[in-house]
Amino acid sequence: MNLRINFSSGVPIYQQLMEQIKHAVETGAIRGGEQLPTIRKIAEKLTMNPNTAARAYRELEHEGFIEVRHGSGAFVAERGASSAKAAGIRRAGEVLRPAMEQGLALGLSESELRRVFEDELSRLQDDSTAERRRN
Amino acid sequence: MNDIIIAADGLSKSYDGKPALRNLRLEVPRGSICGFLGRNGAGKTTTLKLLLGMLRRDSGVIRLFGEPVDSEASSIAARRRLGFVSEDKDLYPFMTVEQTIRFTRPFFPGWRRDLEEKYLDLFQLPRKKAVPKLSKGMRTQLMLLLAMARGAELLMMDEPTSGLDPAMTEDVLQILADLAASDGTTIFFSSHQLAEVEQICDRVCIIDKGQVVVDGVLDDLKSDYRRILLVFEGTPPRELAGLPGVDHLRQRGRTASLLAHGDVDALVSRARELGPGSVEVRPVTLKELFLDHVRGE
Amino acid sequence: MLWYKAWLETRWRFVFMLGSILLLWLAPQFLPFFGFRLPPGVPASRAWLGLHLGSILLYIVVANFLAGSGVNSQTTYAATSGFHGSMLFTLSLPVSRRRLLLVRAGLGAFLTGVLVAVMAGYTLFQRPGGASAFDALEYIARAIACTMAVYALSVLLACVLDEMWQFYAATFCWIAFYLLQSRFAVLAWLSPLRGMSLISYPVTALMPWAPVVASLALAGVFLCTSALVLQRKQY
Numbered sequence: 056m057n058l059r060i061n062f063s064s065g066v067p068i069y070q071q072l073m074e075q076i077k078h079a080v081e082t083g084a085i086r087g088g089e090q091l092p093t094i095r096k097i098a099e100k101l102t103m104n105p106n107t108a109a110r111a112y113r114e115l116e117h118e119g120f121i122e123v124r125h126g127s128g129a130f131v132a133e134r135g136a137s138s139a140k141a142a143g144i145r146r147a148g149e150v151l152r153p154a155m156e157q158g159l160a161l162g163l164s165e166s167e168l169r170r171v172f173e174d175e176l177s178r179l180q181d182d183s184t185a186e187r188r189r190n
Numbered sequence: 191m192n193d194i195i196i197a198a199d200g201l202s203k204s205y206d207g208k209p210a211l212r213n214l215r216l217e218v219p220r221g222s223i224c225g226f227l228g229r230n231g232a233g234k235t236t237t238l239k240l241l242l243g244m245l246r247r248d249s250g251v252i253r254l255f256g257e258p259v260d261s262e263a264s265s266i267a268a269r270r271r272l273g274f275v276s277e278d279k280d281l282y283p284f285m286t287v288e289q290t291i292r293f294t295r296p297f298f299p300g301w302r303r304d305l306e307e308k309y310l311d312l313f314q315l316p317r318k319k320a321v322p323k324l325s326k327g328m329r330t331q332l333m334l335l336l337a338m339a340r341g342a343e344l345l346m347m348d349e350p351t352s353g354l355d356p357a358m359t360e361d362v363l364q365i366l367a368d369l370a371a372s373d374g375t376t377i378f379f380s381s382h383q384l385a386e387v388e389q390i391c392d393r394v395c396i397i398d399k400g401q402v403v404v405d406g407v408l409d410d411l412k413s414d415y416r417r418i419l420l421v422f423e424g425t426p427p428r429e430l431a432g433l434p435g436v437d438h439l440r441q442r443g444r445t446a447s448l449l450a451h452g453d454v455d456a457l458v459s460r461a462r463e464l465g466p467g468s469v470e471v472r473p474v475t476l477k478e479l480f481l482d483h484v485r486g487e
Numbered sequence: 488m489l490w491y492k493a494w495l496e497t498r499w500r501f502v503f504m505l506g507s508i509l510l511l512w513l514a515p516q517f518l519p520f521f522g523f524r525l526p527p528g529v530p531a532s533r534a535w536l537g538l539h540l541g542s543i544l545l546y547i548v549v550a551n552f553l554a555g556s557g558v559n560s561q562t563t564y565a566a567t568s569g570f571h572g573s574m575l576f577t578l579s580l581p582v583s584r585r586r587l588l589l590v591r592a593g594l595g596a597f598l599t600g601v602l603v604a605v606m607a608g609y610t611l612f613q614r615p616g617g618a619s620a621f622d623a624l625e626y627i628a629r630a631i632a633c634t635m636a637v638y639a640l641s642v643l644l645a646c647v648l649d650e651m652w653q654f655y656a657a658t659f660c661w662i663a664f665y666l667l668q669s670r671f672a673v674l675a676w677l678s679p680l681r682g683m684s685l686i687s688y689p690v691t692a693l694m695p696w697a698p699v700v701a702s703l704a705l706a707g708v709f710l711c712t713s714a715l716v717l718q719r720k721q722y
Contacts, residue, residue, distance in 0.1 A: 062388040065473025067409035095371040102364050104223055105371035106392040107409060170470065177471050180455065244578050244722040262718075266581045274579035282573050284495050293495075296488045297580050333576075 056084050056092070060101055068103065072111035077120065080131055081144065087133040091121060193220045194256065195344050195376040196241065201250035203236055203400075210236045211400040214250070218378050218393065223370050225387030225408075226380040228397040229484050234380040235277065237397070238348055242274060255343065270298065273337025275379075277348040279329040281321045287332060288317040291339075298340035306339040327358045334362070338369065345369070347379035351386060359383075363390050388476050396483055403483040408476065411451075415474040418448040418458060420466040427464050433457055438482045449474065449482045489557070489582065489590035496591075497553055501598045504549050508606045511545070542606055543683050546634045549602045551657045554641030556717060557591030558584065559650070574722060584717045592642045592710060599638050600631045607631075629699050633682035636702035637661065639709035646716045677701040 056079045060071050079085045094112060098105035112129055115121045123129045158168045194217050201214040211233045218224045228234050239245040241252060243265035252259045254268040281290055295301045310317065313331040315324075324332065330350065337345055345366075351359040367390050369375045381387050387394060387408075394411065396404040404411065415437075420426060426446035431439045435452040446466075450457050458469060518524075558574055577587065607630040610623040618626075640660060644653040661680070668674040668681070675681060682698030 063385060063475055063477070065412055065475045065478075067412045068388075069409050070413075095368075098367045098371040099364070102360065102367050102389060104367065104390050104392040106222060110409070174468070174470060177458070177469075239722065242579055244575065246721055262583055266583060269579060270581035272579075274575070276575040276579075280573045281576055282492065282496070284499075285492075289491075289495060293488050293492050294580070297582065 068107050069111040087131050089131050091129040195220050197253040199251050202248045221374045222393050223377040223391045224393040225391035226395050232397050233400040272344040273342035275333045275347040275350050279333050283322045286320050287315050294336050300341035302339055302341050309335040326353045345377045350379050384477050398484045415451045416454045417472040417474050419470040420446045421468045422466050433460050493591045493594040500552050504602050546683055547637050550599050550634050550638035551641045553595040553599045554645050555591045556646040557587035585714055588717050603631045603634045630683050632699045633679040633702040635706040636679040639706035643709045643713045646713050
């Protein structure tokens with residue numbers, strides 16, 4: 056498993072670590088039932104804070120993505136690996152791809168396209184929170 | 191259990207009438223690595239010296255390991271459980287590495303020979319070499335060794351990596367991360383290097399002009415704070431600064447840049463009502479957080 | 488282990504001063520070799536007396552050289568200006584400031600005493616003015632006692648000053664005191680400088696009790712003040 060954290064980004068480090076581990080499972084670098092490195096190993100290998108690493112594991116456990124067995128370490132959950140989410144991510148990629156291609160065809164650069172995407176996403180979130188408030 | 195290792199409240203200190211610390215509040219929980227940030231003269235070293243009993247506070251309370259530190263005896267009891275690495279890493283010029291260790295050992299009943307040997311080997315410190323002949327990196331390593339081998343529960347450091355090359359800095363960070371992971375040692379250090387703080391700290395405390403301006407779990411701060419960029423047709427409306435959750439507002443031409451925390455979604459909806467042409471919400475890095483808080487408007 | 492630090496801090500100074508004193512001891516043996524001879528009719532012990540006049544200065548230098556507060560560490564003279572980083576390390580140790588002072592000042596006082604005894608010890612071999620062995624021992628004892636006043640003042644100065652300034656300040660103090668004692672008889676009567684000097688001894692063989700008592704009292708006052716200063720000082 057090749058973990059890489061961008062410490063200076065604005066994205067919380069524990070979230071980055073969670074994403075990386077999920078990604079490793081999705082790509083098959085690590086499979087269901089397999090053991091994850093200990094928190095201490097992660098902290099040492101990435102030279103990062105052990106509490107932050109522990110938080111990532113806690114959140115992953117909470118999501119049911121990993122199972123922490125006391126005394127023997129953390130393991131990727133069987134259903135975590137084969138979760139509907141992985142399929143969902145694949146499906147979303149298929150849906151979004153033509154839209155992105157169209158955007159590029161309109162002459163937008165990659166970063167402009169990303170900004171449009173994020174802008175729309177946040178607008179979507181705003182609308183949904185406004186919706187909730189109205190109800 | 192005393193889970194707050196360092197607790198200070200209402201801490202004030204002035205030098206010749208000039209306030210250096212004003213009503214400082216600080217909490218470092220057990221096992222955390224807390225980065226202490228601020229500009230030069232913000233009061234970082236003063237805070238460390240107050241915690242160690244080198245300076246007397248004008249007012250406020252200090253608790254270390256849950257015990258109040260209000261006399262020399264209580265300060266000594268606390269110092270038995272902690273290690274300190276000063277900024278210039280100066281040790282006695284008339285001692286060798288070995289003599290420095292032999293001198294320090296008897297002060298600490300919990301001294302661990304195994305750690306002493308381990309770090310001597312790891313750092314490859316020349317035992318017979320006189321302290322003034324050591325490089326700054328080696329002196330840092332020796333000070334770390336002295337702090338770690340005593341079995342300290344708390345490590346306080348004043349700019350531990352200042353004057354070290356990048357490789358040596360990485361080694362020091364590695365050791366600190368390892369120490370926190372294996373022994374649960376609480377680490378509190380001041381620094382100018384935002385990158386190293388981001389890398390190994392789970393908590394940060396930013397002080398400016400003797401007061402705490404940001405304090406908390408680094409990842410929570412990153413989730414909590416947002417930069418909101420708004421572009422208007424004309425000059426951005428004045429109401430922006432008064433919106434709830436806005437920490438700082440900067441205007442350049444038709445663009446307004448907000449640093450905000452809390453309910454950012456609500457803030458964005460409120461800002462949208464002011465009719466901007468575009469709204470962009472970005473995550474905030476520690477560097478932005480630091481600069482926005484310590485730079486005067 | 489504070490004594491260990493104090494010893495490592497002072498040992499080369501001690502050895503250096505011991506060497507200097509032994510060299511002075513040997514000087515009268517060498518002088519004829521270089522052509523210096525006493526005028527006919529003057530006893531050899533007079534040469535020692537001349538040497539002795541310089542010894543008060545030496546006591547002051549020794550006391551000053553070995554004095555320390557236990558907090559500021561002594562280094563070489565060149566490196567003493569400004570801030571001592573090792574001071575912060577000392578203060579971060581779990582030990583009281585009073586103990587730091589006690590051990591450092593105690594060892595320094597002991598070594599100063601040894602050096603003064605060696606220096607004054609020549610009176611045992613070269614009885615100037617035909618003094619008895621008991622007189623000589625008495626002289627050694629009072630030289631040590633009176634040097635302690637000088638030593639304790641230097642300790643007090645070391646609590647607040649850098650080493651270089653400590654040296655200048657102590658020198659200034661004793662020069663000023665010397666000038667004052669020549670104006671005021673009371674000061675001369677109590678003067679540690681008079682107590683250290685050999686002058687009264689071969690002539691009158693009277694023990695100058697007043698300077699001895701005054702010096703010890705003064706040393707006590709200086710040391711107690713040092714402890715108070717150190718306790719209140721902020722670093």
